[in-house]
Structures are given as structure tokens and as C-alpha cells.
Amino acid sequence: MNLKELSQNLGLSQTTVSRALNGYPEVSPATRKRVEEAAKRHNYRPSNRAKGLATGKALTIGHVIPVSSKHEMVNPIFGDFIAGAGETYARSGYEMILTIVDDAKEADVYEGLKARRAVDGVVVHGPRLNDPRIPLLHELELPFVVHGRSSGCTLPYSWLDVNNRQSFESATSYLCDLGHRRIGLVNGLEDMDFAQRRRDGYLTALKAHEIAPDPALMRSNEMTEVHGFNSAREMLASDTPPTAFICASMICALGVRRAIEDVGLTMGRDVSVVTHDDALSYLQNGDETPIFTAVRSSVRE
Amino acid sequence: MNLKELSQNLGLSQTTVSRALNGYPEVSPATRKRVEEAAKRHNYRPSNRAKGLATGKALTIGHVIPVSSKHEMVNPIFGDFIAGAGETYARSGYEMILTIVDDAKEADVYEGLKARRAVDGVVVHGPRLNDPRIPLLHELELPFVVHGRSSGCTLPYSWLDVNNRQSFESATSYLCDLGHRRIGLVNGLEDMDFAQRRRDGYLTALKAHEIAPDPALMRSNEMTEVHGFNSAREMLASDTPPTAFICASMICALGVRRAIEDVGLTMGRDVSVVTHDDALSYLQNGDETPIFTAVRSSVRE
């Protein structure tokens, strides 16, 4: 059922039917009602494609997810982020198109989205320090919002982020106040902007407590369970092991926990762990009793 | 840059340019070359939208991810699945549109995709027993492929699946052969088809080893860490606790491990754990030394 059929069916012009359905005023209330009922009855829904052609709008937002060519890892928070975004799109009649791409070919993807007029705008995921995508998108004049921020970028841009610095500063201070002097940081890859900010927060808190940062206590890598395990394992093997850890994600923290127990210690008694909790649906921080002390922010919300 | 401009630019008709670019034979090699070079030079890419309107094809595949209204959980394997699918779409010039929807409203989404002619076909995720989406999609005449299967469904359909039954039968047999008589099953929700098959495999192996299944040793729920923890915790608290566990996912297994250690036992010495490993990039089964004994299949591949 398309506009033409529907309008013939009603004995009206396409113009009138289109206007009735889109809330324009040049239609009598009675006609509008008749049109709306017929549309519902015939399960008519305008073709997004034709609508887009006619209006120049795509009614579509692009999400391009970079995958590091080195690690091939898809950050698990994307699932939750996408779920949250999708709810909003569904309510607003927008479509979401997803592209997963090796980060080396990302520029090409943005150019393609623009040239094909496939989207009205994009969401930039996983911003790095001074991320080249921001100038690129400016140049392409493709509207965008960054999930996170990009330190060092001089161009203006819209972003949505949590306060990573403050969050890690609080967490670190909390541990310092408890008397910890050697605190291991199990961070994400440091070219990721969020990781940089988290480290800054960590360092700020150490400084405030007059603790000299020790490079041996700061590890960064893709936030996998294995990274958490390996990092903690190595730090714990040192002559002066940390008495506490701060982790960039629950997944890392699980690895840290495994390392702690692997060397015969008990988490929470011998070694403290604080983690950042993205509130992922499948990886809740315990039930009534949390597994980890955590700073939390729901990616999905 | 659109077709019209490009063809004027070349002093050719739109017809010829279109044909040159799409590999039709009615174009001389010299002209084709000239067109292709101009297209590249001007970074011309046909609008998917217009192309779709003209051809009736959408050049787009829909993925609709059901989210249980009760649990609001996004299965973490979707991220990896989507990444794998996206690679193929990118190579073939297809677009992927993603819809995340409360499973109660799923029918509406499929109808919408069909009525709006937004996609050429869809991938059905998370099939349940006798899944109503299969008859629905048949009725809508919307082509689809199911990731997994739907037992009890009498209609024909295309699917892609791993051998869940065989996999869990092998894993269970392996444990039985090691002498285990009480094996806990930490399964996914049992209205999910894969969970049913996994349980079947588990039961088949028990039967082959003349072990009577004990309902107290079979738990099923959303595959979260907490589910693994709670299930194992309760089973271990029994008078006749299991000596081994079989888990439906790495995430569950991590919870099971936590429960085991929580009661003062050691995994691998006091209690054995075998898990299904979806080979998620961020949740590898250890480095050189695996964390868990596992049956594995890469979702992404």
C-alpha cells in the first residue's frame, strides 16, 4: 500500500493525504480523520526511502564503531549504548545504521555515508586524543555528536560524556583515605581519551595525598579480562605489590580479582579493588551485595 | 555530486554513466574507463536511497534485537555477531539497520520494516521454542535468516547455528568420564532454543552414563555473572553439592567461579567447570593458559 493507492482509495489527491498524515493545517479535521483511519486500516507507512529522497533528510543516524585492527575487539559497552540510542530512535521514527570498521578505514566510511547521503548525522564512538575524525567530519560537513571527548582537539564539537576525571579522582582519594599508598591502575588503552582522563584523575588524587606515582603500578591496554589478570598478576609479583587496584571496567576487575585469588590472596581483605561500572545489563555488579566497590554510570541511560 | 552533474560533466547521458558504473555491456570500454575515472575523481557515490527507489531493492539488511521486557538485557554476543555481519555487508555494499526492541513489540517492528520497504530481509536473533516470528515473517513475505533454530516450528526457514546439543553432550560426557556424578548445569533461559538444546545434550550424556538427572542441579536464567554466582552458590550449599559445573557462557562461568571461591573451594581442584565459550573479543578464555575448560565457537566468525 503506497500513497498513490491510498489516495485513490480515498478519492483524494496525494497532496491532501500526505498533508493529512503529516499534520499540515490545510486539511479539514473531518478529512484528516478519514485519512488517518484509512491509513491505519491499510497499515500504510510511508517509504522512508521515498520520503528521504523528497525531503533531503535521511531520517537515519549512523553509528560507526571502530575496531582496532590490532586487537579486533568490540568494546562491550557498544551493545548497551546502541540499545539506549535505539529506544530513542524508535520513538522518533528514525532509523539507525551501523557500520563496524577497521579504524584505519574509518575516514572512508564517513565519506561514503556523506556522499551517499545515507545519514543525517553520525555518532562518533571511542574518541582518541586529538581524534582525526573531528576535523574530518567538520570538513565533510556531516553533523555529529561524540560519545566521549577528544582532548587536544581545537575545533568545536558536541559531546556526551561522563566525568571520568572526577570519578577516578574520587575513587583514588577514597582508597588513599583508607590508608592505601600503593594503588595499581588497570586502565584502558591510553590513546583513548577516557583512559587519559581517568589516569589524570588518579594522578591528581595521588598528588593531593602526596604519593609519588609509580609507573610500575600503571598499566593500560584493551579492557579485557585477560588484561586485568595479567596486569594485576605482574604487579602483585613485585617486591612492593599494590594493596589496592583501580580498574577501568568490570571486565578488567574480574581479571584482577582472578589474579588476586590466583596468588592466594583474598579480594576485599588482602587487596582492595575499586572499579568503574558501566552498568552493563549482563554484567551487574552483584545482586544485593556488590562484588566490587565501584563508581558507576549507566551507558545505556 | 550526483548522476546528473557527473553525466553533464562528461557530456554523456545519465543512462550511459549509470550503465558504465554498474557494469552493463552497452558501453564501450573507453567510455567506461572515462566514466569510472571521473566518478572516482569527483568522489561520486550513488545515493542508496534513490537507487533503492528505482530498483525496489533496499540494499539493506535489518537486525532486530529483542530485549526481554522483564530483564532488559542485551545479550553480549550481539556485539560480536554484528561485527562479523558488518564486515560482510561492507564488502557487498549493503547497509545494516539495527532495531532494538522490547520483545512484546517485535511484531510491529517487522511489519514496519516491511511496510516501509526499509530492508530486503532480516536476521532473526535469539529464537525461542516455536518462535512466533517465523510464521509472522512468512506471512509478511519478508525474507529472513535465523541465527539459531526454533524447535517445534513446522514451517521451513533458513538458519545458521552451532551444534549446541552435541557440544553439551561432549562436555558432559567428558566430565562423566572423569568420574563426576553430580554435575550442575547453569543454563540460559529455557524458552530460548539454544538453552533447550544444550540441556538435551546434557541429559543425553547423563543418560548414557546411567546418571539420573537431578532437577536441583539444573538452573536456567539470563546468562549473567550474577546468575552464575547465585546458581552455583545455591547448589554448593546443598547436602549433596555438585563436583562439576557446565555453564552456558563465559560470563556465567565467571560467576560460578566466584561462587566456588566464595565458599572456600578452589576451581579446578575441588570443583570442575566447563563452559561454552563464544570467543568474545573482550572476554577471552585466558591467554596461553585457559581459565576454563571449554567448548568453543566464535560468534563473530
Next chain:
DNA sequence: GAAACTCGCCAAAGCGCTTTGGATATCGGC
């Protein structure tokens, strides 16, 4: 050397919408 093809190209219609620029009818107001 004429009939019959084949090649290489083009004009125009059409895909399903929106939107511009009227057209017609109705209605006060004086």
C-alpha cells in the same frame, strides 16, 4: 551492395514521496 545485425548511446518514464503554485468554494462585511 542491400538486408540484417550489432554497437554505443540517448530521451524519457517511473520508483513513492513532498511541496509549490494554483483553483474552487465558502463566508463575512459593507
Next chain:
DNA sequence: GCCGATATCCAAAGCGCTTTGGCGAGTTTC
């Protein structure tokens, strides 16, 4: 009873492509 608003509606153009139906010019065929 006429004029200018106002309220409703419509025909047609246009969005950027593909595809149908043709049309000359060159090539075979016999």
C-alpha cells in the same frame, strides 16, 4: 449583491537513480 479573505483541495514538478524503447552508424552476411 459584490469583493476580498479564508478554507480545502488538487495537478504537477522534483528528489537521484534505473531501465525501457529507440536511433543512428558501422559491420556482417550472402
